[in-house]
Amino acid sequence: xAGADPGVTRHVAIAGNPNCGKSTIFNALTGLRQKxxxxxxVTVEKKTGRFFGSHGEPMELLDLPGSYSLQVRSPDxxxxxxxxxxxLPGTPRPDVIICVVDASNLERNLYLVAQMLELQIPxxxxxxxxxxxxxxxxxxxxxxxxxKLGVPVIPTxxxxxxxxxxxxxxxxxxxxxxxxxxxxxxxxxxxxxMALAKQLPVAPExxxxxxxxxxxxxxxxxxAITQHDRTIIDATRSAQQRLTASGIDPLSAPVDARYDxxxxxxxxxxxxxxxxxxxxxxxxxxxxLTHRIWGxxxxxxxxxxxxxxxxxxxQYPMDWIDAAKTALANWTKAHVPAGDLQSLLADGIIGGxxxxxxxxxxxxxxxxxxxxxxxxxxxxxxxxxxxxxxxKVGLHGKSFVPLLSSFACAIPGIMATRTIENRKDRLVTIxxxxxxSCSARLPVYVVMIALxxxxxxxxxxxxxxxxxxxxxxxxxxxxxxIFKKTLLRGDxxxxxxxxxxxxxxxxxxxxxxxxxxGLLFLRRAGTVILALSxxxxxxxxxxxxxxxxxxxxxxxxxxxxxxxxHAIEPLIAPLGYDWKIGIGLVGSFAARxxxxxxxxxxxxxxxxxETSEPLREQMRAEKRADGTAxxxxxxxxxxxxxxxxxxxxxxxxxxxxxxxxxxFWPLFQIAYMTGLAWIGAFVVYQGGRLLGxx
Amino acid sequence: MNxxxxxxxxxxxxxxxxxxxxxxxxxxxxxxxxxxxxxxxGTSKAAKPGRP
Numbered sequence: 155x156a157g158a159d160p161g162v163t164r165h166v167a168i169a170g171n172p173n174c175g176k177s178t179i180f181n182a183l184t185g186l187r188q189k190x191x192x193x194x195x196v197t198v199e200k201k202t203g204r205f206f207g208s209h210g211e212p213m214e215l216l217d218l219p220g221s222y223s224l225q226v227r228s229p230d231x232x233x234x235x236x237x238x239x240x241x242l243p244g245t246p247r248p249d250v251i252i253c254v255v256d257a258s259n260l261e262r263n264l265y266l267v268a269q270m271l272e273l274q275i276p277x278x279x280x281x282x283x284x285x286x287x288x289x290x291x292x293x294x295x296x297x298x299x300x301x302k303l304g305v306p307v308i309p310t311x312x313x314x315x316x317x318x319x320x321x322x323x324x325x326x327x328x329x330x331x332x333x334x335x336x337x338x339x340x341x342x343x344x345x346x347x348m349a350l351a352k353q354l355p356v357a358p359e360x361x362x363x364x365x366x367x368x369x370x371x372x373x374x375x376x377x378a379i380t381q382h383d384r385t386i387i388d389a390t391r392s393a394q395q396r397l398t399a400s401g402i403d404p405l406s407a408p409v410d411a412r413y414d415x416x417x418x419x420x421x422x423x424x425x426x427x428x429x430x431x432x433x434x435x436x437x438x439x440x441x442x443l444t445h446r447i448w449g450x451x452x453x454x455x456x457x458x459x460x461x462x463x464x465x466x467x468x469q470y471p472m473d474w475i476d477a478a479k480t481a482l483a484n485w486t487k488a489h490v491p492a493g494d495l496q497s498l499l500a501d502g503i504i505g506g507x508x509x510x511x512x513x514x515x516x517x518x519x520x521x522x523x524x525x526x527x528x529x530x531x532x533x534x535x536x537x538x539x540x541x542x543x544x545x546k547v548g549l550h551g552k553s554f555v556p557l558l559s560s561f562a563c564a565i566p567g568i569m570a571t572r573t574i575e576n577r578k579d580r581l582v583t584i585x586x587x588x589x590x591s592c593s594a595r596l597p598v599y600v601v602m603i604a605l606x607x608x609x610x611x612x613x614x615x616x617x618x619x620x621x622x623x624x625x626x627x628x629x630x631x632x633x634x635x636i637f638k639k640t641l642l643r644g645d646x647x648x649x650x651x652x653x654x655x656x657x658x659x660x661x662x663x664x665x666x667x668x669x670x671x672g673l674l675f676l677r678r679a680g681t682v683i684l685a686l687s688x689x690x691x692x693x694x695x696x697x698x699x700x701x702x703x704x705x706x707x708x709x710x711x712x713x714x715x716x717x718x719x720h721a722i723e724p725l726i727a728p729l730g731y732d733w734k735i736g737i738g739l740v741g742s743f744a745a746r747x748x749x750x751x752x753x754x755x756x757x758x759x760x761x762x763x764e765t766s767e768p769l770r771e772q773m774r775a776e777k778r779a780d781g782t783a784x785x786x787x788x789x790x791x792x793x794x795x796x797x798x799x800x801x802x803x804x805x806x807x808x809x810x811x812x813x814x815x816x817x818f819w820p821l822f823q824i825a826y827m828t829g830l831a832w833i834g835a836f837v838v839y840q841g842g843r844l845l846g847x848x
Numbered sequence: 849m850n851x852x853x854x855x856x857x858x859x860x861x862x863x864x865x866x867x868x869x870x871x872x873x874x875x876x877x878x879x880x881x882x883x884x885x886x887x888x889x890g891t892s893k894a895a896k897p898g899r900p
Contacts, residue, residue: 495858685865689862
């Protein structure tokens, strides 16, 4: 079994219900020896890590997505099921399952245990949160539980590191016997299960579990199955019909059998005591935090704090990164002789990669807050509060965090959509998230507002800025509503949430998550973004003008990027833009903020940024062939609207590709957002002219 | 710097960047199924899930 890595002696999977402490146990056992990726073909995160048994033997630990049962409702649960059944290519079927059970909620958690025991894989039960169960007044008879389950049961307190030594010893035990079958199915059902199992083209040890799962599927789910031939599906339907004829409901009989068994286990091993303080404190807090007025106050306060930190605290490390980027670029210019190589290194690579890495502090702070919100259990409450508003446009309450995060940067926002179980809701959220005005749009807004209203007060400028943010927000809600009615049609999902009790966050776990996210982000910056920066630099540099004394503007005009600016001129002329703005649009396709520096190149202004006065003056003085100004208030407003609505961020495209596992969605997103941006700018420019504005 | 060396270094880096995308694309195509994680798992359509 331990096939993939020759050093690994066992493949161990950690399974359990959501919020039972799986990831805390996984982090504690593996430390920083973790790898984060995706399962092939789906966008469910795959976390594996190396840990060592009680005799130092290396084992691979796989953190399975949380699931309530093997009858799946979400892509996450489907992955957990497929791994356990050995269906997933590239992921070996585990040799041992650590089934984490929330001791404070034993009855509900035992359902998944019952299904695990049916899979014929050795199981070790980690009875987690025994301290919370004790506080709640529950007394669990460990000996009775071990006897009833027939597998090792190790009490743990994951947040305090309790029970991990015993857990390692239990997993290291060799050989681990397969578990006994606990929930007794009706004889007729068991006969049909065994008959179907014999026909399945799968390993014998998986066959019974697979057959039992097949028999409990309803018609639609059977039709959707792709991993079996039609003969198997037909055999399943025939078996279901025979069972129904003999008075047994194939869908509910196994469920009833498991609950009967759970009842027996709990009767023997669980003794409930009196009142429990922990729940009552949680209930009291919920009284405030989900209150229809105070709940909103607390929610807005928390979000304000999060964004305050993202915009202000992150500014210091961002400035340091920016200074380091500038210093590195200057050092390169000082040590590499002037020429293409210097330009590529300083402007292309350091400028391009540095322009993306600069967002790392914001991403880390965002994930720090998300970690706290998740660990404390507040995230479920926030989703509950927001659900009413989001459901108006057909979105899920859980969509609000990704959308909110996208005000800082769409990349962490899109990554945060992983918490949304429903695929269509997740896709809609991903599609509209980049419409939120991220911080990269600010330089464009600042320049355009200054050009549009040079004598405007700070309040007037802030008002226009706010209007741009609102335009993006409204566009996101309208587009979400349209997508939910057309392309990704589906019912407005009912919010089914488990409200976990409030807990103190695990700081170590949060730090580990920040480390993982930061590492993933930097790996991307060092590979895809680096390669893209080089390609973009080449597009804006080659071919070079034939005469050597050409100005940077002429050189840019001569480049492929410049020619593309000329080529798109007929398309952008109805928006009031000339070919020079076209170059700005092409140059900033990879990153919006590049628009300002590209315009600086076009107008021969050295080191142009959003505060550069010479650039503004040059742009203000720019005239068309007929002598009229290029950057009229309408053109400036149209450009801002264009940047509110256009994709113009290659990093977001790459992350959408990664998260949706297909090129269709990012390409569709580019197309619809560019179309929307064009229409928006067209309406502003032409509509404004019709109304007599300039 | 020798202009030829300068041009060669630039050409090598640009070709390297383009090759990076081509290799990524070909690797995924050869794997037969797009794997999102960039984990190099080599997922193959030929592998029948659940088969021993």
